[in-house]
Every structure is written in C-alpha cells, then in structure tokens.
Amino acid sequence: MEPKFWHDKWKSNQIGFHEEVFHPLLCRYWDALGIDTAATVFVPLCGKSKDMVWLRDRGHKVVGVELSEIAAQAFFDENNLPVECDQLGAFKRYRGGGYILLCGDVFDLTAAVLGRFAAVYDRAALIALPPGSRRSYIRHLQTLCRSGTLGLLITLSYPPDALSPPPFAVPVEEVEEIYANWCELTLLGMGAARVKGVAGSESVFGLCVR
Ligand SMILES: C[S@@+](CC[C@H](N)C(=O)[O-])C[C@H]1O[C@@H](n2cnc3c(N)ncnc32)[C@H](O)[C@@H]1O
Numbered sequence: 001m002e003p004k005f006w007h008d009k010w011k012s013n014q015i016g017f018h019e020e021v022f023h024p025l026l027c028r029y030w031d032a033l034g035i036d037t038a039a040t041v042f043v044p045l046c047g048k049s050k051d052m053v054w055l056r057d058r059g060h061k062v063v064g065v066e067l068s069e070i071a072a073q074a075f076f077d078e079n080n081l082p083v084e085c086d087q088l089g090a091f092k093r094y095r096g097g098g099y100i101l102l103c104g105d106v107f108d109l110t111a112a113v114l115g116r117f118a119a120v121y122d123r124a125a126l127i128a129l130p131p132g133s134r135r136s137y138i139r140h141l142q143t144l145c146r147s148g149t150l151g152l153l154i155t156l157s158y159p160p161d162a163l164s165p166p167p168f169a170v171p172v173e174e175v176e177e178i179y180a181n182w183c184e185l186t187l188l189g190m191g192a193a194r195v196k197g198v199a200g201s202e203s204v205f206g207l208c209v210r
Helices: 003-011 024-029 051-057 069-079 130-144 171-179
Strands: 041-044 062-066 084-088 091-096 099-103 117-123 145-157 183-193 200-210
Touching: 003 069, 024 051, 024 117, 024 145, 024 200, 041 069, 041 130, 051 062, 051 117, 062 069, 062 171, 069 091, 084 183, 117 130, 130 145, 130 171, 145 171, 145 183, 171 183, 171 200
Parallel strands: 041 062, 041 117, 062 099, 117 145
Antiparallel strands: 084 091, 091 099, 145 200, 183 200
16 A cells, blocks of 8 residues: 555544454463563554553563554553654654654664564554565565564455455465465464454464574
8 A cells, every 4th residue: 555545544533443452362362472571572564553552561662663643643642651752764753651653664664773673563564565565574574573583463364355455364374475484483363353344354373583
C-alpha cells in the first residue's frame, strides 16, 4: 500500500485493526518464549497498539515503527505517557516512559539507527503488507534482528477474495516458507477469527532467529 493509504486511514480514524484490549494470543504465548525482560522488543508497523503497553508492563522497553504521527501521538496521549519528540535520521522520534516510536517508513530503519533487536512482536504487520512487499519486508526484518532473536508473529488467513485487503491473508504454509531459511518457526496455535465480518483464522508462531 502507498503511505497515503495509511495516512488517510489514520486521518479519518478508520482504524478497525486497532484493539482496545491486549491481544489474547500475546498474553497467552509471550511468557512461554522465555524472553529476557532486559530485551527491547521491536514492534514493526506498531500503530498505537495497546500490546506495547502489555510488553512494557512485563518490563521490556519497546521500539515501534509507524508511518503515522497521528498514531504515535495518540499512543502517548491515550496512555497518559510523557513524551518528547526529536528527529532521528529519517524518523520523527517520540520517546518517553520506556517507549520509542519512530515515525516513518520501516524500510528506512537500519541497524545503524538503534542497533539490532533481541525480541520482536509482529501483530498485523506482515499481513498489512501486500504480497509484493512481503519478501522485502522479511529480508529487511532480518537485518534488524540478531542471531538468537526471539519473537511472536500473529497472522490471519481467510477464504480467497472474501474481502478487500488489507489485511492480506497469509496462509501458514507461506509463513513457514518465508521464515524457513532464517528462523526456527513454531506454530503455537490457531483459532477462529472474524476479519471485516468474514470468518477466517488467526495463527500464532514463535520464532527464533538462527
Ligand atoms: C494493520 S495496522 C496494525 C497496527 C498494529 N500492529 C496493531 O496491531 O494495531 C498496520 C499499521 O502499519 C502502518 N504502516 C503501514 N506501512 C508502513 C510502513 N511501511 N512503515 C511503517 N508503518 C507502516 C500503518 O500506518 C498502520 O498503522
């Protein structure tokens, strides 16, 4: 999708993907990954996700990347967090309370900016990207992780042509294929999900970068 697509969604508050509650699969599976709470968690395409609060409550520092400044500002406002803003390379950086939200394009984030991350949480990031960007996103994500990085990935699948994406359906087999050469991937669970009113399924994977 073009950045304008997402900027327009945020401007018009059409953010049906945003949940006011912590994601149940995050709550259920994160602790089992055994991630050191000293690890900063990278949250690509973070929106204003409450899941970042859950991770911070666990003790992790959180770094999110998000195109929309509306989302970043709302995250700090809605969670009553102090925030300071400055420019960090290509990004407007919002920081406070153990969170850093970088406003800009995830593809502009290199390991030279904040180093490589030891933990990653992807809910609705992979599935927000069209099929043509998926592999570049995965190649890019690799450059931001270190060997031994642990994380959780939540994806969606639904019948072909059942709705107009995003979100894009990413079947389990495709997830396994695109992660296979750089991660140990474990399918932790699957469940029914409604996607824009359509019956689909949600899958949660644990990952460990080789
Ligand atoms: C489907 S939403 C998911 C948001 C969040 N992960 C959640 O669970 O609520 C995808 C988000 O990615 C942002 N986004 C899309 N493309 C991006 C890019 N190339 N770089 C950074 N953020 C992007 C959008 O603005 C949108 O907020």
